[in-house]
Amino acid sequence: MNLENIGSPEGVMMLSIAFILDFLGFMLVFFAFAGVDDYGLLDILGTVSIGGWLLIKQFFNSSGTVSAKKKMRGVKFLVSAVTEFCPILGSIMPSWTILVFSELTS
Numbered sequence: 001m002n003l004e005n006i007g008s009p010e011g012v013m014m015l016s017i018a019f020i021l022d023f024l025g026f027m028l029v030f031f032a033f034a035g036v037d038d039y040g041l042l043d044i045l046g047t048v049s050i051g052g053w054l055l056i057k058q059f060f061n062s063s064g065t066v067s068a069k070k071k072m073r074g075v076k077f078l079v080s081a082v083t084e085f086c087p088i089l090g091s092i093m094p095s096w097t098i099l100v101f102s103e104l105t106s
Helices: 009-030 041-060 068-085 095-105
Strands: none
Touching: 009 041, 009 095, 041 068, 041 095, 068 095
16 A cells, blocks of 8 residues: 555645545435435536546556556446445445545555
């Protein structure tokens, strides 16, 4: 496990974004009884910001070949995005934070 990327500016920024998105989604579960819903807004923001970050990382680190690591990055992103778009599961599971942490430590 490579922990040196977590303290980098990129790591701090992306972990902060992922944590805030997951925390807000978790807090909305407690206010769901009052009719508060984000209507997928947090999911869309997470998909655009974290997905865009992964695409930029892949574009600038591209060597022209598709490695197993790049394929796994896409699979992890799809699993996280699908999990976040599930109504209750996405609210209680910190999948964006887990994805960003695993990407920074790989």
